[in-house]
Amino acid sequence: MKELDPILHSQLRLAVMSILMNVEEADFVYLKEQTESTAGNLSVQLDKLSSAGYITVTKGFVGKKTRTTCQVTEQGRKAFEEYVEALKSYLNL
């Protein structure tokens, strides 16, 4: 049986990646809303995805307010697709 990438096999990280796969970029607040996670949890999981090289996290400003935006990297995209393939073998899809 194939290994399931432990970085992706986590509800919240998978949800984040799933969103990022479909948009150009998404910011912290949006991801928090969509995933219904707490800020702390999201912050930690974004760090992990970032450390793994699956996403880039950019801190900027919109007016005077900070804005943290995330994008999936090519590596992240590939990892996500491999994860999907691996999962299929478990799900009989």
Added chain:
Amino acid sequence: MKELDPILHSQLRLAVMSILMNVEEADFVYLKEQTESTAGNLSVQLDKLSSAGYITVTKGFVGKKTRTTCQVTEQGRKAFEEYVEALKSYLNL
């Protein structure tokens, strides 16, 4: 975003369920081989699946040797299918 049943969202438990979905029954030794898990880990995860009502575990004998066989329950089958549906929304399938 849908919740991912935490009992199923675990590599080893999912692998076990995946196997059991396709066979009438499977014994401990077979599951251990197929999943390449350690006996201890498998034992613990089978307990969890059993406590959740997703599988039944039956201890019998074949000659003088003990034999632990597992079967997925109707509840387990349903949970697995719901898990697959939930996951699809994450994977864009």
Added chain:
DNA sequence: ATAAACCAGTTTATAATATAAACCAAATAT
């Protein structure tokens, strides 16, 4: 017959992970 190795597991200790609570700095509202 007895010890050594083996098989089929279970129990328990440890490592890893996820999650939320507590915190912080800056901006806005009162």
Added chain:
DNA sequence: ATATTTGGTTTATATTATAAACTGGTTTAT
């Protein structure tokens, strides 16, 4: 001016996964 909200991060705690150590019985070798 100070209280509240916003947008996070850090840290402590709860949960989970995993393997190591153990058990009870069996077969094999001596």
